[in-house]
Amino acid sequence: MTSAPAPARSLSAFQRWWRGLAAALGIALIVHGSLLGNDDQFPFAPMSMFAFRTDPNGNIDAHYLEADTDAGTRIKVPMSRNGAGMGRAELEGQLLKIIADPALLQNIADTQRRLQPGLPHYTHVYVMRDRTVLRDGAKDHTVTEQLADWAVR
Template identity: 40%
Template sequence: MAGVTSGQEPAGDVRLGRVGKGLRVLVAVVGIGLLINGSVRASDDAWPFGPMSQYAMSVPDDASITYTRITAQTDAGTTVDVPLNIEGAGVARAEIEARTGEIVKDPSLLQQVADGWAKKHPDKPQYVKLELIRDTTQLVKGRVEGPPTPEVLATWEVRR
């Protein structure tokens, strides 16, 4: 169909009308307003219209940093760090950190971690004992001062 034309000339520049410009300005103002409101009044739950404070903060130079983990003794006689993700033990680190107080009060909640591992990895060594541990790393002038200090918060003998 080379050489066939529709009989219409190109329209040239298309300009945005007053309504279109006004709508764009309104959307921009509302978006900026939501961001400011979220940053001032909301929590991370309101993201993207709230702060992502876990990424927006720095640690003071002379502070301590805590890290929660679970170790397991296996039926093969080894001690391993439990992979706290959906593919590993079926539970995410954030879930453990959010429920640390509950687990300390009721260590039997760690049974779910062992059950998740057993279900997802029946061919691997199974957990026989779990420990919820909080490692604390001390910073001095912004630098790590010595190795982390572990604190066992809860222990659970796995039931079969």
């Protein structure tokens, strides 16, 4: 190691040219994704987590799954890879599909059976919703409802 500063490692014109082009293309893609695009364009998708506005006098919905088990208990299905094989956000992303066709819930039970062979199995799966009603930006009260259910085969 010498203490004298070494000359800079430079790039050739071509190396600069493609880097400049790549950067311009990347910026164009992410700006386009944000201006006009949607989630489908990941990784160049809009930065839209929490971009929605919650009405201070509206509702806050939280969806989750419950299940009757062959051990005779009713449990909240853990929303992770070890429970439903999907998180709550994934459940909510697929909610309309599941409500229209509750038979899809069979998959949840099958996945649980495969992932947790040692635990009690699901006999009936329910899609539940907790709706918190807001007033002037503060919590007022909460209502719990069942949106769909499926008797596991």
